[in-house]
Amino acid sequence: MSTAREANDQLWIMPFLGQLTDDCRDFNDDITSNSVTPFTYYASLVQRKDPLANSLLNPFYTFLNHCSDIYLSSHRDSQTGAFLGRRIARTLRSVKITGEERSFVQFLNIFCADNRTLHNYFNNKLLKQFPFVSDPEKTFFRLLDVSSVKYARTNRKLETYAFENLIKIEDALNIFPVHTQDDSILEETLLMSAMNYSVQIGGKRLRPLLMFMVADLYEIELNRILPLARGIEYLHTSSLIFDDLPARDNSDxxxxxxxxxxxxxxxxxxYNLCEGRAQLAAVDLIAISMGLINGGLIRNGFSFESVNRVVGEISLLMHDLCIGQMMDLRAARVGIEEDSKKIDKLDRIAWFKTGKTIEVVMILPVLLAKSPSDEQALELSRIRKLSQLMGIMFQMRDDLLDVEEGAAIGKPAALDIKKNTVTYVSLIGIDGTRERLQQFLAQSLxxxxxxxxxxxxxxxxVIQYFVTRKT
Incomplete structure (x- = not known):
């Protein structure tokens, strides 16, 4: 039976043991958040090979010693021993659950480096008992919290998602001169004002937002891919500038x-320089975009291999966009031959003109998050098919809006009709276009x-928005 003094000692030591338990369980999270605890401080000294580590108490040994003292003071009571054994096992299991694949071994390498017997016992014997030990409540709620946060980020309405993330994109889009103020060049300033005018003229930023949404699914920190989102928006803006030129859509x-x-x-x-400046600004946006994407992703810690895959995908995108624009140009000037294939031709134009830009923003986060594999290839194939459908839906809705609400979307009303442009509405009518939209919507979902x-x-x-948008 314990004496009164032993009981008092146990009462004093339990809060201390509880704090050590929490600090041990939270070791990986505390390392990630740069929190200072006895465990993270001791680990930092060991990893730096600081001699000071030799003069400090090892917090993990302190935790084990307290458990041992309580067990011995209970005169080796079996229930007390079982309770303390579960506490040790649960605590170490938390370390394993909350970290990377090798984090448990790394933890033991830090805190049991001078005791290989203990190290091997935990790594070989106790590890096998983890599946039979119930999860500690704190670990359960931590994991539940992480899952809830991820679920909340990826299961919101577009408006809610945009409200939180749009300002992050808008604040990053302004373009500044490359040359310093002392070496400022008037012509560069003229190009900067043109590029910023086009970038900031409006738009819903659907492409960077969609990229963020996919990045969230793969748990990529959004700030890390912000240079990529900016670059893609610059490329998109460049294509719009070219679209409006007299040689293309001739839109005012x-x-x-x-x-x-x-x-x-x-x-x-x-005024007579405006068209030439627009052409140069469109080209300059491409140059700025590629430098931003390549340098920004490398600085943010992505591997050279993954960045190379991203740049390759973007190069293919730009090539396909040009093909799509050439298709569109020929269709407008030469016409679409063979009536039976008109709808297929329109689909292909929409895919290359619009679907490809959607495709790239959904593909790029996957390339950054995953290494090439058969599984990734299948995933990318599905995403490419999805983006094709989304591009066609976007264009079908555009054609409907041209007839129904042209002025509301910042275009002259019924511009396609006035130009005698072949559209989905001109081929299959308003009702036919709406019906086809719903079919593609079901396939996309x-x-x-x-x-x-x-x-x-x-x-x-977002896909629902493509089908129902008013602008």
């Missing part, structure tokens, strides 16, 4: 404002489930 408006080739912005150049069986409600809401 872009999102309700003057197209770049139709404005002197702040009267900084004469099914593909989303195949790509991401869990946590993709936000992406589904």
């Amino acid at each position: 408006l872009r999102r309700g404002q003057a197209a770049l080739h139709k404005t002197t912005i702040n009267n900084d150049i004469s 099914q593909l989303v489930d195949e790509c991401w069986p869990k946590g993709s409600a936000t992406i589904k809401d």
